[in-house]
Amino acid sequence: MPDSVNRMITPELNYDLLTIGEATAIQKGLREQLSLEPMQKEIRTIAGADISLSLYSQTVYAGIVVLSYPELQPIAYSLVKSSTTFPYVPGYLAFREIPAILKAYEQMPVRPDVVMFDGNGILHSRRMGIGSHFGVLTGAVTMGCAKKKLAGKYDEPEPLQGAYSHVIDKGEVIGYALRTKSNVKPVFISPGHQMSLQDSLDIAMQCVRKHRLPEPTRRAHEYVNLFRTGQLQEGYHEIEQLRLF
DNA sequence: GCGACAG
């Protein structure tokens, strides 16, 4: 089938012309399809998804890095250069980043068991952060890991690695403030889609190594920055494993 | 009206 025809029946997702009011309506609709049922399947791969931008540019560099689990070794990555005019508005990050991340996702021949986003899942005023939005859109199992709080209230967790506290909004637990390293600011964990609050916390803890950020989002951030600075090329790539015997 | 506000 000619490429021109294919594009007509599978148009790219484009949120650029939406108003905030329309975006809010979309979030409310997606929320009705959200599932927070506990995971059943065993995790063998987990991916991190992120975007890198040049200041004042509409060009976005999207990437997804797939890691083995529980080893957390990068085994493949997908990079896509795209553009967006939807501005950054707190609470609407998905409309700016998802179109590009979706391209990177669809370009991959493999489907990771979990996708972790640099942003939130249900830790959002309408329970529809970028992780949940992407999950409902694709059916993927997703979660969020944000570096700053977006919504809700929480008590500061003890300053020890592994300590955590609930983030609560309107009387319900919507995520956790998790101390991934002692005496370092916590990260904010929440389920996106097809997993429970407890699942998201367990997975986040299993993904912490030497840094504040869990490996999936840390690697995704690293890779999209290498892409933006010309040190990695667009496309899908598998990483040859170094065998030491 | 005031404060908060992922990336």
Added chain:
DNA sequence: ATCTTGTCGC
């Protein structure tokens, strides 16, 4: 998010 140098602490 990105732009930036040194500096403090484990």
